[in-house]
Amino acid sequence: MSQLRNLQIQSVLYHNEKSRIIRSIKSIVRAVDFSIHERIFDKVVVQYGDGSPAPIFTDEDLECLKKEYGEFIELKYEFFGENLGSARGHNRLASLSSTNFIMIINPDILLAPDTILELAKPFWESKNNIGIVEAKQLPIEHPKWFDPKSGATSWASTACVLMPRKAFDSVDGFDADTFFLYCDDVDFSWMLRKEGFQVLFQPSAVAFHDKTLSDEASWRTSSAEDYFSAEAGLLLAYKWSRIDILQNILAYFEQSDVDYYIKAAAEFRRREAAGILPKQYDTNHKIGEFSNNNYGKMRFVL
Structure with missing residues (x-):
């Protein structure tokens, strides 16, 4: 070894x-x-x-x-x-x-x-x-x-x-x-x-x-986890040049009545207006993998 x-x-x-x-x-x-x-x-x-x-x-x-x-x-x-x-x-x-x-x-x-x-x-x-x-x-x-x-x-x-x-x-x-x-x-x-x-x-x-599960055996997430997951999804789609996916997510979030979706969309718009979005990569879509609302292919569904 x-x-x-x-x-x-x-x-x-x-x-x-x-x-x-x-x-x-x-x-x-x-x-x-x-x-x-x-x-x-x-x-x-x-x-x-x-x-x-x-x-x-x-x-x-x-x-x-x-x-x-x-x-x-x-x-x-x-x-x-x-x-x-x-x-x-x-x-x-x-x-x-x-x-x-x-x-x-x-x-x-x-x-x-x-x-x-x-x-x-x-x-x-x-x-x-x-x-x-x-x-x-x-x-x-x-x-x-x-x-x-x-x-x-x-x-x-x-x-x-x-x-x-x-x-x-x-x-x-x-x-x-x-x-x-x-x-x-x-x-x-x-x-x-x-x-x-x-x-x-x-x-x-x-x-x-050691994950904490709900009574239905699903992941139990906090409000902070819900929000930052939503925010990160928007920013990841933008950074990896999937504007089509970004626009779909933004439209869904902005039309939603879920507070953290609305807040995440507003934060993205704020960064966009302030010119502080990240540099974009992978315009040919050879690295970033977005598939069925997941980042890459999945073997099974949780």
């Missing part, structure tokens, strides 16, 4: 439950121990960035965690003092280290002991220019299509991914000026593909994503 040297595992926090974060840390430590034993990495930093109104962890909490797990990981915690969102938060965290690899996970993700090992495999098994590798989420697997032989997929969900820093830096990280909470990972993946990198799904790398 080829050693990939050092790794930063990073996660952006906002109003997360301390107990769930600590449970995630325990799973990270086990996976890190396994990856170091298998000589995948020789040093691992676990960096949290907290955008909550007040710090989730106290200095005493951090000292206890470092004392318990310091043998395996270098634990760091940055209180942002403001809600930076997902994209800007991860850009900030990535700028705080110089590790060869960056792993992004959601705060409630639980890693299997071999998750890091399996995510790293494509980087030494393939000579292709790999930009990012995504883990399989359980118990609700993401329905995105992927090539069963190569693992190639349209985009990678950053609930649990591994990437080389050179890929992250090649696209200047996430587009935080455009995307606050949603679609930053879709856009990031498409930017990587534009630069010639491969985006892969690795089903042998498993991560448990």
